[in-house]
Amino acid sequence: MPVALITGASSGIGEQFAKLLSSKGYDIILVGRNEERLNKVKKTLSTKSKVIAADLSERKAVFDLIESVKDLSVDILINNAGFGSFGEFTETELKxxxxxxxxxxxxxxxxxxxxxxxxxxxxxxxVLNVCSTAGFTSGPLMATYYATKNYVRAFTLALRRELKEKGSAVRVCLLCPGPVDTGFNERAKVTFSVPAMKPETVAKEGIDGIFTDKAIIVPGLSNKICVFFERHLPEKLVSMVCYRIQKRKRDRI
Ligand SMILES: NC(=O)c1ccc[n+]([C@@H]2O[C@H](COP(=O)([O-])OP(=O)(O)OC[C@H]3O[C@@H](n4cnc5c(N)ncnc54)[C@H](OP(=O)(O)O)[C@@H]3O)[C@@H](O)[C@H]2O)c1
Structure with a gap:
Protein backbone atom coordinates (compact mmCIF):
# COMPACT_ATOMS: atom_id res chain seq x y z
CA MET A 1 0.00 0.00 0.00
CA PRO A 2 1.26 3.53 -0.71
CA VAL A 3 1.88 5.67 2.38
CA ALA A 4 1.06 9.33 3.08
CA LEU A 5 2.48 11.31 5.99
CA ILE A 6 0.32 14.27 7.00
CA THR A 7 1.32 16.86 9.59
CA GLY A 8 -1.47 18.67 11.40
CA ALA A 9 -3.82 15.74 10.77
CA SER A 10 -5.79 16.12 14.00
CA SER A 11 -8.21 18.76 12.66
CA GLY A 12 -9.15 21.12 9.85
CA ILE A 13 -7.66 20.68 6.40
CA GLY A 14 -5.19 18.02 7.59
CA GLU A 15 -7.96 15.76 8.89
CA GLN A 16 -9.66 16.00 5.48
CA PHE A 17 -6.41 15.17 3.66
CA ALA A 18 -6.20 12.02 5.77
CA LYS A 19 -9.78 10.96 4.97
CA LEU A 20 -9.38 11.62 1.25
CA LEU A 21 -6.07 9.83 0.86
CA SER A 22 -7.31 6.89 2.92
CA SER A 23 -10.34 6.63 0.62
CA LYS A 24 -7.84 6.45 -2.28
CA GLY A 25 -6.10 3.46 -0.64
CA TYR A 26 -3.19 5.18 1.12
CA ASP A 27 -1.98 4.09 4.54
CA ILE A 28 -1.75 7.20 6.64
CA ILE A 29 0.76 8.51 9.19
CA LEU A 30 -1.13 11.08 11.25
CA VAL A 31 0.99 13.70 13.02
CA GLY A 32 -0.03 16.43 15.47
CA ARG A 33 0.21 17.28 19.16
CA ASN A 34 -3.26 16.16 20.24
CA GLU A 35 -3.07 12.34 20.43
CA GLU A 36 -6.71 11.94 21.41
CA ARG A 37 -7.90 13.86 18.34
CA LEU A 38 -5.47 11.99 16.09
CA ASN A 39 -6.90 8.70 17.35
CA LYS A 40 -10.42 9.94 16.62
CA VAL A 41 -9.37 10.73 13.03
CA LYS A 42 -7.64 7.32 12.81
CA LYS A 43 -10.95 5.58 13.63
CA THR A 44 -12.61 7.21 10.60
CA LEU A 45 -10.03 5.87 8.13
CA SER A 46 -10.55 2.80 5.99
CA THR A 47 -6.85 1.95 5.52
CA LYS A 48 -4.02 1.25 7.99
CA SER A 49 -2.82 4.25 9.94
CA LYS A 50 -0.25 5.22 12.55
CA VAL A 51 -0.62 8.05 15.05
CA ILE A 52 2.47 10.03 16.01
CA ALA A 53 1.93 12.70 18.65
CA ALA A 54 4.66 15.32 18.28
CA ASP A 55 5.14 19.02 18.80
CA LEU A 56 6.81 19.91 15.53
CA SER A 57 7.81 23.35 16.75
CA GLU A 58 10.55 21.46 18.62
CA ARG A 59 13.42 20.57 16.31
CA LYS A 60 14.19 17.32 18.14
CA ALA A 61 10.60 16.14 17.70
CA VAL A 62 10.89 16.62 13.93
CA PHE A 63 14.02 14.46 13.77
CA ASP A 64 12.40 11.91 16.11
CA LEU A 65 9.43 11.74 13.72
CA ILE A 66 11.76 11.03 10.80
CA GLU A 67 13.48 8.32 12.86
CA SER A 68 10.19 6.71 13.86
CA VAL A 69 9.07 6.23 10.25
CA LYS A 70 12.46 5.23 8.83
CA ASP A 71 11.26 1.72 7.96
CA LEU A 72 8.34 3.05 5.92
CA SER A 73 8.52 4.36 2.39
CA VAL A 74 6.58 7.63 2.28
CA ASP A 75 4.95 8.26 -1.09
CA ILE A 76 3.19 11.51 -0.23
CA LEU A 77 4.29 14.07 2.35
CA ILE A 78 1.83 16.81 3.25
CA ASN A 79 3.37 19.61 5.29
CA ASN A 80 0.13 21.03 6.62
CA ALA A 81 0.70 21.83 10.33
CA GLY A 82 0.83 25.56 10.87
CA PHE A 83 -0.72 28.47 12.71
CA GLY A 84 -0.93 32.26 12.65
CA SER A 85 -1.23 35.12 15.07
CA PHE A 86 -2.74 38.55 14.85
CA GLY A 87 -1.63 41.93 16.18
CA GLU A 88 0.79 44.86 15.99
CA PHE A 89 4.31 43.44 15.79
CA THR A 90 5.42 45.69 18.67
CA GLU A 91 2.75 44.14 20.88
CA THR A 92 2.69 40.45 19.91
CA GLU A 93 4.49 37.76 21.86
CA LEU A 94 7.97 36.83 20.63
CA LYS A 95 7.79 33.29 22.04
CA VAL A 127 5.12 16.69 -1.52
CA LEU A 128 2.31 19.15 -0.90
CA ASN A 129 3.33 22.19 1.12
CA VAL A 130 0.42 24.08 2.60
CA CYS A 131 0.95 27.78 2.05
CA SER A 132 -1.81 30.42 1.87
CA THR A 133 -2.96 33.38 -0.18
CA ALA A 134 -0.86 35.12 2.51
CA GLY A 135 2.22 33.70 0.80
CA PHE A 136 2.22 36.27 -1.99
CA THR A 137 2.46 39.54 -0.07
CA SER A 138 3.51 41.21 3.15
CA GLY A 139 0.80 41.08 5.82
CA PRO A 140 0.65 43.98 8.22
CA LEU A 141 -0.99 42.98 11.53
CA MET A 142 -0.14 39.35 10.75
CA ALA A 143 3.46 40.12 9.81
CA THR A 144 5.12 36.92 11.02
CA TYR A 145 2.46 34.57 9.66
CA TYR A 146 2.53 36.14 6.18
CA ALA A 147 6.34 36.07 6.21
CA THR A 148 6.38 32.36 7.08
CA LYS A 149 4.03 31.60 4.19
CA ASN A 150 6.18 33.70 1.80
CA TYR A 151 9.05 31.42 2.79
CA VAL A 152 6.94 28.33 2.07
CA ARG A 153 6.01 29.67 -1.38
CA ALA A 154 9.52 30.73 -2.43
CA PHE A 155 11.14 27.57 -1.06
CA THR A 156 8.59 25.16 -2.55
CA LEU A 157 8.59 26.70 -6.03
CA ALA A 158 12.40 26.81 -6.13
CA LEU A 159 12.59 23.14 -5.16
CA ARG A 160 9.97 22.26 -7.75
CA ARG A 161 11.99 24.05 -10.45
CA GLU A 162 15.21 22.23 -9.46
CA LEU A 163 13.47 18.86 -9.74
CA LYS A 164 11.83 19.72 -13.08
CA GLU A 165 15.16 20.88 -14.53
CA LYS A 166 16.68 17.50 -13.57
CA GLY A 167 13.79 15.65 -15.21
CA SER A 168 12.77 14.17 -11.84
CA ALA A 169 9.37 12.54 -11.55
CA VAL A 170 9.00 13.77 -7.95
CA ARG A 171 6.12 16.25 -7.70
CA VAL A 172 6.32 19.25 -5.38
CA CYS A 173 3.16 21.34 -5.17
CA LEU A 174 1.99 24.40 -3.26
CA LEU A 175 -1.53 24.73 -1.81
CA CYS A 176 -2.64 28.32 -1.20
CA PRO A 177 -6.02 28.51 0.53
CA GLY A 178 -7.77 31.72 1.49
CA PRO A 179 -10.05 31.66 4.54
CA VAL A 180 -11.05 28.13 5.56
CA ASP A 181 -13.50 27.20 8.29
CA THR A 182 -11.17 25.43 10.76
CA GLY A 183 -9.60 25.96 14.17
CA PHE A 184 -7.09 28.36 12.58
CA ASN A 185 -9.00 31.53 13.52
CA GLU A 186 -9.39 30.61 17.13
CA ARG A 187 -5.65 30.14 17.54
CA ALA A 188 -4.82 33.27 15.50
CA LYS A 189 -7.51 35.23 17.40
CA VAL A 190 -9.08 36.65 14.22
CA THR A 191 -12.42 36.57 12.45
CA PHE A 192 -12.58 36.39 8.65
CA SER A 193 -13.91 39.37 6.71
CA VAL A 194 -15.06 37.14 3.80
CA PRO A 195 -16.89 33.78 3.73
CA ALA A 196 -14.64 30.82 4.52
CA MET A 197 -14.35 27.64 2.42
CA LYS A 198 -15.00 24.16 3.80
CA PRO A 199 -11.83 22.25 4.74
CA GLU A 200 -13.00 19.22 2.73
CA THR A 201 -13.25 21.33 -0.46
CA VAL A 202 -9.78 22.77 0.07
CA ALA A 203 -8.28 19.36 0.84
CA LYS A 204 -9.84 17.87 -2.29
CA GLU A 205 -8.35 20.60 -4.48
CA GLY A 206 -5.00 19.98 -2.82
CA ILE A 207 -5.11 16.23 -3.46
CA ASP A 208 -6.33 16.72 -7.06
CA GLY A 209 -3.44 19.17 -7.49
CA ILE A 210 -0.90 16.57 -6.35
CA PHE A 211 -2.22 13.99 -8.81
CA THR A 212 -2.25 16.46 -11.73
CA ASP A 213 1.12 17.93 -10.65
CA LYS A 214 -0.15 21.49 -10.41
CA ALA A 215 2.51 23.95 -9.22
CA ILE A 216 0.28 26.45 -7.40
CA ILE A 217 -3.15 25.32 -6.22
CA VAL A 218 -5.46 28.17 -5.22
CA PRO A 219 -8.92 26.88 -4.21
CA GLY A 220 -11.91 29.11 -4.98
CA LEU A 221 -12.46 31.89 -7.53
CA SER A 222 -12.23 34.81 -5.09
CA ASN A 223 -8.90 33.51 -3.80
CA LYS A 224 -7.60 33.13 -7.38
CA ILE A 225 -8.53 36.78 -8.01
CA CYS A 226 -6.88 37.80 -4.73
CA VAL A 227 -3.64 36.01 -5.67
CA PHE A 228 -3.73 37.54 -9.16
CA PHE A 229 -3.82 41.06 -7.64
CA GLU A 230 -1.18 40.19 -5.05
CA ARG A 231 1.16 39.06 -7.82
CA HIS A 232 0.50 41.89 -10.26
CA LEU A 233 -0.20 45.07 -8.27
CA PRO A 234 2.58 47.13 -6.64
CA GLU A 235 3.57 45.68 -3.24
CA LYS A 236 2.94 49.02 -1.51
CA LEU A 237 -0.67 49.08 -2.67
CA VAL A 238 -1.33 45.42 -1.80
CA SER A 239 0.19 45.92 1.65
CA MET A 240 -1.99 49.02 2.28
CA VAL A 241 -5.15 47.14 1.28
CA CYS A 242 -4.10 44.17 3.41
CA TYR A 243 -3.56 46.47 6.42
CA ARG A 244 -7.07 47.88 6.05
CA ILE A 245 -8.66 44.43 5.75
CA GLN A 246 -6.75 43.15 8.78
CA LYS A 247 -7.55 46.29 10.77
CA ARG A 248 -11.27 45.71 10.24
CA LYS A 249 -10.83 42.26 11.78
CA ARG A 250 -9.19 43.87 14.82
CA ASP A 251 -11.97 46.42 15.13
CA ARG A 252 -14.50 43.57 15.22
CA ILE A 253 -12.74 41.73 18.07
N1 LIG B 1 -7.87 28.08 7.99
C1 LIG B 1 -7.44 29.01 7.16
O1 LIG B 1 -8.10 30.04 6.94
C2 LIG B 1 -6.14 28.82 6.41
C3 LIG B 1 -5.90 29.65 5.29
C4 LIG B 1 -4.72 29.48 4.61
C5 LIG B 1 -3.79 28.54 5.00
N2 LIG B 1 -4.05 27.76 6.10
C6 LIG B 1 -3.04 26.80 6.51
O2 LIG B 1 -3.61 25.52 6.56
C7 LIG B 1 -2.86 24.69 7.44
C8 LIG B 1 -3.81 23.89 8.31
O3 LIG B 1 -4.53 24.77 9.14
P1 LIG B 1 -6.10 24.60 9.44
O4 LIG B 1 -6.78 25.74 8.82
O5 LIG B 1 -6.56 23.24 9.09
O6 LIG B 1 -6.11 24.88 11.01
P2 LIG B 1 -6.29 23.91 12.26
O7 LIG B 1 -7.60 23.24 12.23
O8 LIG B 1 -5.93 24.76 13.44
O9 LIG B 1 -5.17 22.79 12.03
C9 LIG B 1 -3.82 23.01 12.34
C10 LIG B 1 -3.17 21.65 12.49
O10 LIG B 1 -1.77 21.88 12.80
C11 LIG B 1 -1.44 21.11 13.95
N3 LIG B 1 -0.42 21.78 14.74
C12 LIG B 1 -0.48 23.01 15.28
N4 LIG B 1 0.63 23.26 15.99
C13 LIG B 1 1.38 22.14 15.91
C14 LIG B 1 2.64 21.76 16.44
N5 LIG B 1 3.34 22.59 17.21
N6 LIG B 1 3.12 20.53 16.17
C15 LIG B 1 2.41 19.66 15.40
N7 LIG B 1 1.22 19.96 14.86
C16 LIG B 1 0.72 21.18 15.11
C17 LIG B 1 -2.74 21.00 14.74
O11 LIG B 1 -2.74 19.82 15.53
P3 LIG B 1 -2.55 19.77 17.11
O12 LIG B 1 -3.32 20.89 17.71
O13 LIG B 1 -3.02 18.40 17.44
O14 LIG B 1 -1.08 19.92 17.29
C18 LIG B 1 -3.77 20.87 13.64
O15 LIG B 1 -3.91 19.52 13.26
C19 LIG B 1 -1.91 25.63 8.20
O16 LIG B 1 -0.62 25.53 7.67
C20 LIG B 1 -2.49 27.01 7.91
O17 LIG B 1 -1.51 28.02 7.96
C21 LIG B 1 -5.22 27.88 6.79
Missing part, protein backbone atom coordinates in the same frame (compact mmCIF):
# COMPACT_ATOMS: atom_id res chain seq x y z
CA UNK A 96 4.65 32.56 20.03
CA UNK A 97 6.25 33.94 16.86
CA UNK A 98 9.40 31.89 17.28
CA UNK A 99 7.20 28.80 17.73
CA UNK A 100 5.35 29.76 14.54
CA UNK A 101 8.60 30.17 12.60
CA UNK A 102 9.80 26.79 13.92
CA UNK A 103 6.59 25.03 12.88
CA UNK A 104 5.59 26.84 9.68
CA UNK A 105 9.13 27.09 8.30
CA UNK A 106 11.69 24.92 10.06
CA UNK A 107 9.67 21.73 10.49
CA UNK A 108 8.40 21.96 6.90
CA UNK A 109 11.96 22.54 5.68
CA UNK A 110 13.46 19.61 7.59
CA UNK A 111 10.71 17.17 6.57
CA UNK A 112 10.91 18.27 2.94
CA UNK A 113 14.70 17.91 2.97
CA UNK A 114 14.52 14.37 4.30
CA UNK A 115 11.62 12.98 2.28
CA UNK A 116 12.32 14.75 -1.04
CA UNK A 117 15.89 13.48 -0.92
CA UNK A 118 14.56 9.93 -0.46
CA UNK A 119 11.93 10.43 -3.16
CA UNK A 120 14.49 11.86 -5.60
CA UNK A 121 16.64 8.74 -5.17
CA UNK A 122 13.65 6.55 -6.06
CA UNK A 123 12.44 9.04 -8.68
CA UNK A 124 8.88 8.89 -7.37
CA UNK A 125 6.72 10.54 -4.75
CA UNK A 126 5.04 13.86 -4.02
Missing amino acids: NELEMISLNIEALHILTKHFVTEMAEKNKGA
Whole structure:
Protein backbone atom coordinates (compact mmCIF):
# COMPACT_ATOMS: atom_id res chain seq x y z
CA MET A 1 0.00 0.00 0.00
CA PRO A 2 1.26 3.53 -0.71
CA VAL A 3 1.88 5.67 2.38
CA ALA A 4 1.06 9.33 3.08
CA LEU A 5 2.48 11.31 5.99
CA ILE A 6 0.32 14.27 7.00
CA THR A 7 1.32 16.86 9.59
CA GLY A 8 -1.47 18.67 11.40
CA ALA A 9 -3.82 15.74 10.77
CA SER A 10 -5.79 16.12 14.00
CA SER A 11 -8.21 18.76 12.66
CA GLY A 12 -9.15 21.12 9.85
CA ILE A 13 -7.66 20.68 6.40
CA GLY A 14 -5.19 18.02 7.59
CA GLU A 15 -7.96 15.76 8.89
CA GLN A 16 -9.66 16.00 5.48
CA PHE A 17 -6.41 15.17 3.66
CA ALA A 18 -6.20 12.02 5.77
CA LYS A 19 -9.78 10.96 4.97
CA LEU A 20 -9.38 11.62 1.25
CA LEU A 21 -6.07 9.83 0.86
CA SER A 22 -7.31 6.89 2.92
CA SER A 23 -10.34 6.63 0.62
CA LYS A 24 -7.84 6.45 -2.28
CA GLY A 25 -6.10 3.46 -0.64
CA TYR A 26 -3.19 5.18 1.12
CA ASP A 27 -1.98 4.09 4.54
CA ILE A 28 -1.75 7.20 6.64
CA ILE A 29 0.76 8.51 9.19
CA LEU A 30 -1.13 11.08 11.25
CA VAL A 31 0.99 13.70 13.02
CA GLY A 32 -0.03 16.43 15.47
CA ARG A 33 0.21 17.28 19.16
CA ASN A 34 -3.26 16.16 20.24
CA GLU A 35 -3.07 12.34 20.43
CA GLU A 36 -6.71 11.94 21.41
CA ARG A 37 -7.90 13.86 18.34
CA LEU A 38 -5.47 11.99 16.09
CA ASN A 39 -6.90 8.70 17.35
CA LYS A 40 -10.42 9.94 16.62
CA VAL A 41 -9.37 10.73 13.03
CA LYS A 42 -7.64 7.32 12.81
CA LYS A 43 -10.95 5.58 13.63
CA THR A 44 -12.61 7.21 10.60
CA LEU A 45 -10.03 5.87 8.13
CA SER A 46 -10.55 2.80 5.99
CA THR A 47 -6.85 1.95 5.52
CA LYS A 48 -4.02 1.25 7.99
CA SER A 49 -2.82 4.25 9.94
CA LYS A 50 -0.25 5.22 12.55
CA VAL A 51 -0.62 8.05 15.05
CA ILE A 52 2.47 10.03 16.01
CA ALA A 53 1.93 12.70 18.65
CA ALA A 54 4.66 15.32 18.28
CA ASP A 55 5.14 19.02 18.80
CA LEU A 56 6.81 19.91 15.53
CA SER A 57 7.81 23.35 16.75
CA GLU A 58 10.55 21.46 18.62
CA ARG A 59 13.42 20.57 16.31
CA LYS A 60 14.19 17.32 18.14
CA ALA A 61 10.60 16.14 17.70
CA VAL A 62 10.89 16.62 13.93
CA PHE A 63 14.02 14.46 13.77
CA ASP A 64 12.40 11.91 16.11
CA LEU A 65 9.43 11.74 13.72
CA ILE A 66 11.76 11.03 10.80
CA GLU A 67 13.48 8.32 12.86
CA SER A 68 10.19 6.71 13.86
CA VAL A 69 9.07 6.23 10.25
CA LYS A 70 12.46 5.23 8.83
CA ASP A 71 11.26 1.72 7.96
CA LEU A 72 8.34 3.05 5.92
CA SER A 73 8.52 4.36 2.39
CA VAL A 74 6.58 7.63 2.28
CA ASP A 75 4.95 8.26 -1.09
CA ILE A 76 3.19 11.51 -0.23
CA LEU A 77 4.29 14.07 2.35
CA ILE A 78 1.83 16.81 3.25
CA ASN A 79 3.37 19.61 5.29
CA ASN A 80 0.13 21.03 6.62
CA ALA A 81 0.70 21.83 10.33
CA GLY A 82 0.83 25.56 10.87
CA PHE A 83 -0.72 28.47 12.71
CA GLY A 84 -0.93 32.26 12.65
CA SER A 85 -1.23 35.12 15.07
CA PHE A 86 -2.74 38.55 14.85
CA GLY A 87 -1.63 41.93 16.18
CA GLU A 88 0.79 44.86 15.99
CA PHE A 89 4.31 43.44 15.79
CA THR A 90 5.42 45.69 18.67
CA GLU A 91 2.75 44.14 20.88
CA THR A 92 2.69 40.45 19.91
CA GLU A 93 4.49 37.76 21.86
CA LEU A 94 7.97 36.83 20.63
CA LYS A 95 7.79 33.29 22.04
CA ASN A 96 4.65 32.56 20.03
CA GLU A 97 6.25 33.94 16.86
CA LEU A 98 9.40 31.89 17.28
CA GLU A 99 7.20 28.80 17.73
CA MET A 100 5.35 29.76 14.54
CA ILE A 101 8.60 30.17 12.60
CA SER A 102 9.80 26.79 13.92
CA LEU A 103 6.59 25.03 12.88
CA ASN A 104 5.59 26.84 9.68
CA ILE A 105 9.13 27.09 8.30
CA GLU A 106 11.69 24.92 10.06
CA ALA A 107 9.67 21.73 10.49
CA LEU A 108 8.40 21.96 6.90
CA HIS A 109 11.96 22.54 5.68
CA ILE A 110 13.46 19.61 7.59
CA LEU A 111 10.71 17.17 6.57
CA THR A 112 10.91 18.27 2.94
CA LYS A 113 14.70 17.91 2.97
CA HIS A 114 14.52 14.37 4.30
CA PHE A 115 11.62 12.98 2.28
CA VAL A 116 12.32 14.75 -1.04
CA THR A 117 15.89 13.48 -0.92
CA GLU A 118 14.56 9.93 -0.46
CA MET A 119 11.93 10.43 -3.16
CA ALA A 120 14.49 11.86 -5.60
CA GLU A 121 16.64 8.74 -5.17
CA LYS A 122 13.65 6.55 -6.06
CA ASN A 123 12.44 9.04 -8.68
CA LYS A 124 8.88 8.89 -7.37
CA GLY A 125 6.72 10.54 -4.75
CA ALA A 126 5.04 13.86 -4.02
CA VAL A 127 5.12 16.69 -1.52
CA LEU A 128 2.31 19.15 -0.90
CA ASN A 129 3.33 22.19 1.12
CA VAL A 130 0.42 24.08 2.60
CA CYS A 131 0.95 27.78 2.05
CA SER A 132 -1.81 30.42 1.87
CA THR A 133 -2.96 33.38 -0.18
CA ALA A 134 -0.86 35.12 2.51
CA GLY A 135 2.22 33.70 0.80
CA PHE A 136 2.22 36.27 -1.99
CA THR A 137 2.46 39.54 -0.07
CA SER A 138 3.51 41.21 3.15
CA GLY A 139 0.80 41.08 5.82
CA PRO A 140 0.65 43.98 8.22
CA LEU A 141 -0.99 42.98 11.53
CA MET A 142 -0.14 39.35 10.75
CA ALA A 143 3.46 40.12 9.81
CA THR A 144 5.12 36.92 11.02
CA TYR A 145 2.46 34.57 9.66
CA TYR A 146 2.53 36.14 6.18
CA ALA A 147 6.34 36.07 6.21
CA THR A 148 6.38 32.36 7.08
CA LYS A 149 4.03 31.60 4.19
CA ASN A 150 6.18 33.70 1.80
CA TYR A 151 9.05 31.42 2.79
CA VAL A 152 6.94 28.33 2.07
CA ARG A 153 6.01 29.67 -1.38
CA ALA A 154 9.52 30.73 -2.43
CA PHE A 155 11.14 27.57 -1.06
CA THR A 156 8.59 25.16 -2.55
CA LEU A 157 8.59 26.70 -6.03
CA ALA A 158 12.40 26.81 -6.13
CA LEU A 159 12.59 23.14 -5.16
CA ARG A 160 9.97 22.26 -7.75
CA ARG A 161 11.99 24.05 -10.45
CA GLU A 162 15.21 22.23 -9.46
CA LEU A 163 13.47 18.86 -9.74
CA LYS A 164 11.83 19.72 -13.08
CA GLU A 165 15.16 20.88 -14.53
CA LYS A 166 16.68 17.50 -13.57
CA GLY A 167 13.79 15.65 -15.21
CA SER A 168 12.77 14.17 -11.84
CA ALA A 169 9.37 12.54 -11.55
CA VAL A 170 9.00 13.77 -7.95
CA ARG A 171 6.12 16.25 -7.70
CA VAL A 172 6.32 19.25 -5.38
CA CYS A 173 3.16 21.34 -5.17
CA LEU A 174 1.99 24.40 -3.26
CA LEU A 175 -1.53 24.73 -1.81
CA CYS A 176 -2.64 28.32 -1.20
CA PRO A 177 -6.02 28.51 0.53
CA GLY A 178 -7.77 31.72 1.49
CA PRO A 179 -10.05 31.66 4.54
CA VAL A 180 -11.05 28.13 5.56
CA ASP A 181 -13.50 27.20 8.29
CA THR A 182 -11.17 25.43 10.76
CA GLY A 183 -9.60 25.96 14.17
CA PHE A 184 -7.09 28.36 12.58
CA ASN A 185 -9.00 31.53 13.52
CA GLU A 186 -9.39 30.61 17.13
CA ARG A 187 -5.65 30.14 17.54
CA ALA A 188 -4.82 33.27 15.50
CA LYS A 189 -7.51 35.23 17.40
CA VAL A 190 -9.08 36.65 14.22
CA THR A 191 -12.42 36.57 12.45
CA PHE A 192 -12.58 36.39 8.65
CA SER A 193 -13.91 39.37 6.71
CA VAL A 194 -15.06 37.14 3.80
CA PRO A 195 -16.89 33.78 3.73
CA ALA A 196 -14.64 30.82 4.52
CA MET A 197 -14.35 27.64 2.42
CA LYS A 198 -15.00 24.16 3.80
CA PRO A 199 -11.83 22.25 4.74
CA GLU A 200 -13.00 19.22 2.73
CA THR A 201 -13.25 21.33 -0.46
CA VAL A 202 -9.78 22.77 0.07
CA ALA A 203 -8.28 19.36 0.84
CA LYS A 204 -9.84 17.87 -2.29
CA GLU A 205 -8.35 20.60 -4.48
CA GLY A 206 -5.00 19.98 -2.82
CA ILE A 207 -5.11 16.23 -3.46
CA ASP A 208 -6.33 16.72 -7.06
CA GLY A 209 -3.44 19.17 -7.49
CA ILE A 210 -0.90 16.57 -6.35
CA PHE A 211 -2.22 13.99 -8.81
CA THR A 212 -2.25 16.46 -11.73
CA ASP A 213 1.12 17.93 -10.65
CA LYS A 214 -0.15 21.49 -10.41
CA ALA A 215 2.51 23.95 -9.22
CA ILE A 216 0.28 26.45 -7.40
CA ILE A 217 -3.15 25.32 -6.22
CA VAL A 218 -5.46 28.17 -5.22
CA PRO A 219 -8.92 26.88 -4.21
CA GLY A 220 -11.91 29.11 -4.98
CA LEU A 221 -12.46 31.89 -7.53
CA SER A 222 -12.23 34.81 -5.09
CA ASN A 223 -8.90 33.51 -3.80
CA LYS A 224 -7.60 33.13 -7.38
CA ILE A 225 -8.53 36.78 -8.01
CA CYS A 226 -6.88 37.80 -4.73
CA VAL A 227 -3.64 36.01 -5.67
CA PHE A 228 -3.73 37.54 -9.16
CA PHE A 229 -3.82 41.06 -7.64
CA GLU A 230 -1.18 40.19 -5.05
CA ARG A 231 1.16 39.06 -7.82
CA HIS A 232 0.50 41.89 -10.26
CA LEU A 233 -0.20 45.07 -8.27
CA PRO A 234 2.58 47.13 -6.64
CA GLU A 235 3.57 45.68 -3.24
CA LYS A 236 2.94 49.02 -1.51
CA LEU A 237 -0.67 49.08 -2.67
CA VAL A 238 -1.33 45.42 -1.80
CA SER A 239 0.19 45.92 1.65
CA MET A 240 -1.99 49.02 2.28
CA VAL A 241 -5.15 47.14 1.28
CA CYS A 242 -4.10 44.17 3.41
CA TYR A 243 -3.56 46.47 6.42
CA ARG A 244 -7.07 47.88 6.05
CA ILE A 245 -8.66 44.43 5.75
CA GLN A 246 -6.75 43.15 8.78
CA LYS A 247 -7.55 46.29 10.77
CA ARG A 248 -11.27 45.71 10.24
CA LYS A 249 -10.83 42.26 11.78
CA ARG A 250 -9.19 43.87 14.82
CA ASP A 251 -11.97 46.42 15.13
CA ARG A 252 -14.50 43.57 15.22
CA ILE A 253 -12.74 41.73 18.07
N1 LIG B 1 -7.87 28.08 7.99
C1 LIG B 1 -7.44 29.01 7.16
O1 LIG B 1 -8.10 30.04 6.94
C2 LIG B 1 -6.14 28.82 6.41
C3 LIG B 1 -5.90 29.65 5.29
C4 LIG B 1 -4.72 29.48 4.61
C5 LIG B 1 -3.79 28.54 5.00
N2 LIG B 1 -4.05 27.76 6.10
C6 LIG B 1 -3.04 26.80 6.51
O2 LIG B 1 -3.61 25.52 6.56
C7 LIG B 1 -2.86 24.69 7.44
C8 LIG B 1 -3.81 23.89 8.31
O3 LIG B 1 -4.53 24.77 9.14
P1 LIG B 1 -6.10 24.60 9.44
O4 LIG B 1 -6.78 25.74 8.82
O5 LIG B 1 -6.56 23.24 9.09
O6 LIG B 1 -6.11 24.88 11.01
P2 LIG B 1 -6.29 23.91 12.26
O7 LIG B 1 -7.60 23.24 12.23
O8 LIG B 1 -5.93 24.76 13.44
O9 LIG B 1 -5.17 22.79 12.03
C9 LIG B 1 -3.82 23.01 12.34
C10 LIG B 1 -3.17 21.65 12.49
O10 LIG B 1 -1.77 21.88 12.80
C11 LIG B 1 -1.44 21.11 13.95
N3 LIG B 1 -0.42 21.78 14.74
C12 LIG B 1 -0.48 23.01 15.28
N4 LIG B 1 0.63 23.26 15.99
C13 LIG B 1 1.38 22.14 15.91
C14 LIG B 1 2.64 21.76 16.44
N5 LIG B 1 3.34 22.59 17.21
N6 LIG B 1 3.12 20.53 16.17
C15 LIG B 1 2.41 19.66 15.40
N7 LIG B 1 1.22 19.96 14.86
C16 LIG B 1 0.72 21.18 15.11
C17 LIG B 1 -2.74 21.00 14.74
O11 LIG B 1 -2.74 19.82 15.53
P3 LIG B 1 -2.55 19.77 17.11
O12 LIG B 1 -3.32 20.89 17.71
O13 LIG B 1 -3.02 18.40 17.44
O14 LIG B 1 -1.08 19.92 17.29
C18 LIG B 1 -3.77 20.87 13.64
O15 LIG B 1 -3.91 19.52 13.26
C19 LIG B 1 -1.91 25.63 8.20
O16 LIG B 1 -0.62 25.53 7.67
C20 LIG B 1 -2.49 27.01 7.91
O17 LIG B 1 -1.51 28.02 7.96
C21 LIG B 1 -5.22 27.88 6.79
